[in-house]
Amino acid sequence: MIPLNWIVGLGAALFAIGAVGVMVRKNPLIMFMAAEMMWNAAALVFVAYARSFHAMSGQVMAFIIIGTAAAEVGIGLAIIVSVYHHRHRLDIDEVSQLKG
């Protein structure tokens, strides 16, 4: 038998790691990945409880979380790319201004 309560504990640990990552790191990509990990931890806990209640509702919730995460990552990476590009362009602008 799988120890359900230990899986919940594992989920909490992953959640905490993700939260620490968001708070301590400054690289947006890593922060974003840490946030994804928090979502994953929640999904894991949902699935574990779904198993314990023999109810599909928790699994449905986990599926929704995965789907939403996909959408969120798409948008998030687009924003990160545009911000990086802009910063990059700014750097070049500054350099050329210095020279000119």
Next chain:
Amino acid sequence: MTYALWPEYSVVIGVFVTMIAVMVFNRRSIQAYWVGLATIVVSGIITIADWSSKSLPVALYGHAVTVDAFSLVVNGLVLVAAAGALMIGWNDKRYGPDFPVLVLLALLGMMVLGLANNFVVLFIGIELLSLPLYILAASRGTGESGEAGLKYLLLGAFSSGILLFGLALLYGASGTLVFTHLDPAHMILPLAGAGLALTVVGLVFKLGIVPFHMWIPDVYEGSPLPVTTYMAFGTKVGAAAILMRFLFFGFSLDAGWWGPALGYLAVLTMVVGNLLALAQKDLKRLLAYSGIANAGYLLVGISAHNMFGARALLFYLLPYGLAVLAAFAVIQFVAGERDSLSLDDLTGLAYRSPWLAAFLTVAMLSLAGIPLTGGFVGKFYLIQAALFANQPGLAIGLVVGAMVGLAAYVRPLQRAFSKAAGESSEPIRWPVAGSIVLVVAVVATIGLGVYPAPVVHIVNHSAAFYWLH
């Protein structure tokens, strides 16, 4: 005859029609805006039709959503917010043709939050609301806008994570996802307590309550102006609505768990938000802190936890939103090509454009809560709620916050009414759509202050309706 979910369905249809309009017509076209506005109007009409039907409340999709008078009032509020944001940013080349599509998508999220009765719908609503706003915040393409979008995204993902984990623990403690099936008496207490705490923190993050408010000023400042307007009004409505639904539907019997905690947060938020507003030099930041403080006022309605509190919260959202619309419309006009406005830029506004100064005055006085504006009636209702709940501390906190806030709101007015040092610059352009928003918002603000009885009636009806649960 009830059209239960048709306000939401019509918005979904509107999203697709708007996208088709963007594709079919020239990219720089205005048609998408008209389609978006038409969608909002149609949805509003269906909402009104729903309101007059007798068959509410109705639970659909296995108690996933409940359409009741409360959700319809929320619908009305967010429709006003969306219409205001759309018209303030009407056909502005800076925001591109996709602006109406994203406004409609976020609108859908806000409406969903109003009728959620289940964890899944709660989460879907939050994300449907947030995802388009991340894009909108970053859509300006300048450095600040991108940074604002990035910050919003990261904090949003973080708070959604907290929310999700809280919901997961609550699910484990209760075995159900439906708010109204939650039974605090039969839960596993530590799990339920931890889950409730995390969930509330997650939601309060979205609402912008001190100490979870750090992201709001930066995001509001960096986002394009119509988007900031939308966030300040619509997001607050959605977050307050879902917080209230979640707590009142699920944990109404055990208000002792969350009532006092939220009460302290409310007082802290009102005082700190207004204090920080006092120090701001940028008008958008000032309004951001004002938004934080107003979130505190909203929390008073929730932590009072009585019928008056629910009604007062619903009522307060309207004058707050109208004042926000008016203030941001004025900023948009005065700022012109730019996207932000410092207090110094306001100097001499009364001489450049007396009407704008007058409208700004009404908006600010309403935010400050001076009588004969809607803001006063809203605060009055909230004080009533706090005193009916036998919590004079909340009422005192509210007025202390209002006192501090008053000084913050009056400072821009003093600037506006003093003479400019240099010669005034070019005259201010009044875009037609924005002017409509501005005039309607100001007239409605005064109207709410002078004769609030009809709105009070609606609000009382909706909160009484839902209280039967």
Next chain:
Amino acid sequence: MIGFVILAIIALGGGIGVIVARQPVHSALFLIMNILALAIFYILLSAEFLAAAQVIVYAGAIMVLFLFVVTLLTAGKDDREPKENLAGQRLTAGILAVLVGGGLAVVGVLYPSRAIGLGLPHNFGNLRGMGVTLWGPDFIYLAAVALMLLTAAVGVLVLNRPRRQVKPAPRLEERES
């Protein structure tokens, strides 16, 4: 139980790896490890469909996207994080998060939910079971996810459409002078 411990160690190791790695590429790889470990957990928890979805959507799509972006943005750059004066505050927040997370873990372990002793229902967690639910009573959730993905598509278009270089408008003082 031993399987659980090994898997848990892999998952936790992946998680810790994500937040301590210096290079985002390494973080992404650690995250994939973590996700795969979770997928195995899903199988153990009789959520076959979710396990597949986790592997295909998360590891297959999301993380590939991540890796792609990471390599696109940080290739050949030393992405050293700048020092800032908020370090103390961040550290405090981090410690707080560790404490809260530890508390949650203890609560989760000590208070198991009410388990149902009966055998699992038919089709629990497999493709058919999920399909019947998601295309049946819970269809609106699926529709909502579809809308979110649509939003993401629009968002990518909006954020990365070629824009003409907008000159920042001069500030008021400059125009006056």
Next chain:
Amino acid sequence: MFLVWLMAVPLAGAIATLIAPKEVSKAIAAITSLVGLVGYAGLLFISRAGIDWAWIPQWGIRFHLVSDGLSLFLLGLSAVLFVVAVFASDAHAGRAYYFWLLVLSFSVVGLFAAVDLFVFYVFWEVLLIPVFFLLTGWSGERGKKAAMKWLIMNLVGSFFMLVGVVALAVIHNQNGGGLTFEISQLSGMSMSAGVASWLFFAFLVAFAIKAPLWPLHGWMPDAYGESPAPVTAIISGVLSKAGIYGILRVMIPIFMPQFREYQTLLLIVATAGLVYGALMALRQQDMKMVTAYGSLSHMAMMALGIFSLTSVGLLGTTFYMVAHGLMVGGLFLVLGMLENRTGTRTIQDMAGLNRSAPRLAAYFLFFVLGTLGLPGLPGFAGEYMIIQGLIASHVVFAVIAGFILIVAAWYMLRVFQAVMQGPARTTAIKDLWSRQVAWLVPLAGLVILIGIWPAGITAHAVPSLYHAMHFALGKGGVH
């Protein structure tokens, strides 16, 4: 209905100033205030006009206005002073000035006529806004600071009063009486002593700040010193009476037991204010500030009349409010004209002006004598009644008050002597123009009229004072 028209006229005038061209703003304001005055004269014949409309029925709020003996003469005072202030104003002040002046007039009518606590509070706060803008836009360098001080201090008081207002209604509801804000229904309500004391001080502080009463007069020196003369006249003549009026109208019916409980304390504080104001007035070199501090002292006098808790003291205060409003308003206007002509307000810089401007000197003397309480002028009758009330309750304070009256004569006459009499050191100034005389004469006439015929007011006021206080009377509160 009549009262509604009385409110609608200034409001319509205010809107008209916004629409009409700038040049006619003053004319509009003048016509509006004159129509208001005529309307008020009509009110004198109707005497007990009133309206009672449902406003927010869900909360039991009624738009209930009454002109009874308490409010009738204060309405008159404001009608007269607004006419005078408009005529005394600068014709080029701009349309916004007249707009705010008329809005102020509108809210003052509402305030004095309201008998529903919610309505009262609404107008109580609304009138802060026009004054704030008048101070911001049309005063000296420190005007902005003065405006800020005015707004913040007053709102600090009134926000706590707001909690008090709601608390009263809520307690009334919890007592089973339903949700209502009607003062007459809230009066004599039973509440626990602790709560009642808190509410009592919440209200008292709000009213004391507006009056202003020592030690809550922090906004007064700046606001009086910086504002243009007509605005000063309105603030000191009308608005400061609103504070005293609030104590009479709202607190006496509701908080009589608390008044009894804290009577000694209140008398001591009010007396301290009386002495403080007089002494400060003696020290000032600025003639406007002398009048301002003198006014502070007189406000304390009115408070003493109330705190004596005798019917004659209350009556004296009611009468003295009207009398003092007319005289101090006139005095500030005369000082304003003097300042316009000499360009200074410092006493040492002026001397012997009565040579060049005898008419101005005469009016100056008239209002000075009025404020210091010369028999035959209305100040005397009011102070007499107040001291009579004090003798009946606490004779010690009567003695101090009588002594301060002498000091008052000293500081007022000091100003007059220094400015008007003595060798003419300063350059000659223009005397009053005939137009200015035209509106000073009726004002002075009115002062003389109520000075020699105080019964015209008191006879009206007595029944409604008793009416307003019958609960208190029933409990043996008023002798």
